[in-house]
Amino acid sequence: MHVFKHIHFADTNRSGQALANGGQGYFPADIRRLYNIPNDLTGAGQTIGIVEFSSGYSLQDATLFWKMHGITPPQVAFVSIDGTRNDGGMREDDEEASLDLQWAGAIAPGAQFVIYEANAGETYAEFEAAMLHALNYILNDNQYRPSVLSISYGDGEDSFDAGALQSMADIIQKLDERGVTVCIASGDQGAYGLHNPYGPYSRHADAPATSPHAVAVGGTHLYAHGGECAWTYLGPQHGGASGGGFSDIFPKPSWQTAVPGHARGVPDLALNADPDSGYQMVFQGQPTIVGGTSVACPVFAAMIALANERRASLGRKPLSSLPQVLYSYSSQLGFRDIVVGDNTYNGVIGYEAKPGWDAVTGFGSVDATTFIETLANDIP
Template sequence: MQAKLVRATGHLLPEETLQDYHRISYKERTTQWACVFKSRHETDLKRRLAYDSSVLTREEVLQLYGPDPDLIDRARQWLSRHGVRVLKQDGFILWLQGSLGQIEETLKMPFGEKDGQFMPLREPLVPEWLAPHIVGFVGLENVSKLYPRFRFPTHPEELANNGQGFFPLDIQTAYAFPASLNGSGLTIGLLEFSNGFNPQDVMTFWNQFGIACPNVSFVSVDGTPNDLGVNAYDLEATLDIEWAGAMAPLANLVVYEANAGSSDTSFALSVLKALQYAYNDVLNCPDILSISYGDGETRFPVSTMQAWDMVARNAALIGMTIFVASGDQGAYGLHGPGRKICHVDAPANSPHMVSVGGTHLLLNNQGQIVEETGWTDVNNNGASGGGISQVFAVPAYQEGIPLPVKAGYHVGRGVPDVALNADPDTGYAVFFQGMWTVVGGTSVASPIWAAITALINQNRVQAGKSLIGYMNPRLYGIDHASTFHDITVGNNSYDGVTGYDCTPGWDAVTGWGSPIVVSLVKSLS
């Protein structure tokens, strides 16, 4: 008897107008996609993350919380009957390949097409026995995309060092980095969607400032070569490497390069692949991961964001700390034109990643902070991403915090958690394609926070303790007066959207504020 079919929700794109898409004609077009399964024993898993800091192995995560093997086998058989090729089972994920016609027939779901882009026109239908056990499918559209979160200055006369931007020593002095720590023995992973980076650029940067050159490994997630391109994604990879290495010079850096999507592949699937690859990487074993990309959460299917978060949650269980840029569009959160309403960025909305917002930083001649405010859209050149997620609920570590909710919205996960200088008009020196330039944005703040965590972990290891791991609950449970610069001036209104104000304590512009690193190291050790 044929199984009853039910709708699996969360696969449509809220920002797209269905009427603009016509039924797809070239159904032989082949694409990769994924079926992502929910965890078992969800209540126990949440309790462990909230109250138990012990670390699991990858095998233990799968054994304790992974999907039932019989369910996986049944799902494989169902997919294979429809001609879908199961490429691999990878923990909670089945990696799949098939033509759009096969996917339509399997999921009883028509595809729409516009200018080479495709997406579902209806939610998929799946067997009733499968629906309660899946997060959903990723890769059913090639519309959504992550963007680098950096910007260039519009008022270079305000930049430090006679217009050259901040140097590594400026940031180390301003935020009180302990001189005794350098990240030795730790590994920072950098998730990138570029063509690659030029090793000569990063070596020149480090040599200019007398920094011991970190060990950098290039890992291709899906066959993406290191082609040394010159687009915005390549600049992103370069600045991530340069500044993570400058702040933790003896840490190992692993650059995970993934495909940025194409007419036949999904960017959202590439993100899932990259996250899962870093999670599985027992060769390089990244302790910390930094992601400097994002876009407004209404630009992605809900099931896609939940799938990304599932991998981040599993990473938390094995002791990996993930940082992500909160975005550069303030409370607006969208790349390019969109509806004038508040959004937070994805994947910065994930409750299992540390979201990093932005500040505007002014120093005196001794390198001390004269003023630090929330990065505000004064010069129409961006603002700190932040607000309240409409996808993810309030995590346990944010309960009790007065999360600001605007009329017409519901309370959810608050973004960001922490901050660092990000205003491009108080930006950072970067060496790219043989030239010096200055950039800002939360995409610089994220890898610097990853480097700070390498110092925290180094100190913990020296004291005979485990790595900090899932950092979010710890950040909310410490004494913030001694470990953070509380940012109380500024807002993140942007492009006509009224945002949020900086306030004492946590706020939706800078989180808890910018770090006093030496105190943070001590408090988290």
């Protein structure tokens, strides 16, 4: 079962233009500059949890990546939820864990990182059980106590039992109430939403990103000059597009006043995810280029750690109820509205990017300095 969300392309994009840095993809310094991430924050004093369902990660690859970019390697701890060992990033599906760690660590190198590892199993029922086990474990983790959590896994809601999704959402709400911001990738299959390419050919929102108290992170295409459009791809099914749509399980939270209809809408916001404007990483000792909301999510989680660092310097507690804050303070948070593109995918007509919130990029991407300072100074 493939529930991870990252994809590769070659060193030129579909228009034939070379990717950034001579075809090497965006570097951490590029992302910091293009999203205006403040240089005086490192995530110091914060703990970022990263939930993985693979066989571990390569600290050697991560350290090589960080050193390539002049980043002091952060502290990393490994926690096995169910006895799964860290194999050091030897298997193909270990790339996700290495990717998440490398890029969250690049944005918040002063934070401590905890990799919570569990076996996803072979069926969606087994994955549900593994996710619930992991979330429960973190809820009761009195050793590391992360203030932000990044989850780059999921699939269309139809793939899961509705009761299991409600149980996940209940635990995520409890985490949120404790000051743990849970960030979840919104998916890479556009409005279609399923990893299985063979239907049903209708719109599916991605779970557990539809959990009302999680922050669902969608995807954009980021240009070198800083502009963005929705991540969309009208070619073959494998191309990818920003996951987004409306839940069939969860009603619209009271704070989603900007969202039409009566269901929980996702994503809440978006960051670069298109492999055509992809990120460099190191896997099994070699640089490669990746995309997907699976990298947008840990990058955003790291930004939240920076905001919590700033809040701590002001004597404030870590953020809580961030999904509600995003909608209540949307006009003040420095969102970069994205109005071009859609998330049509695999023959299923998607939603259009438009002014304000939409089911492709949410409120858009962020000017991180404005975003962080508002969260630090204006949110109780």
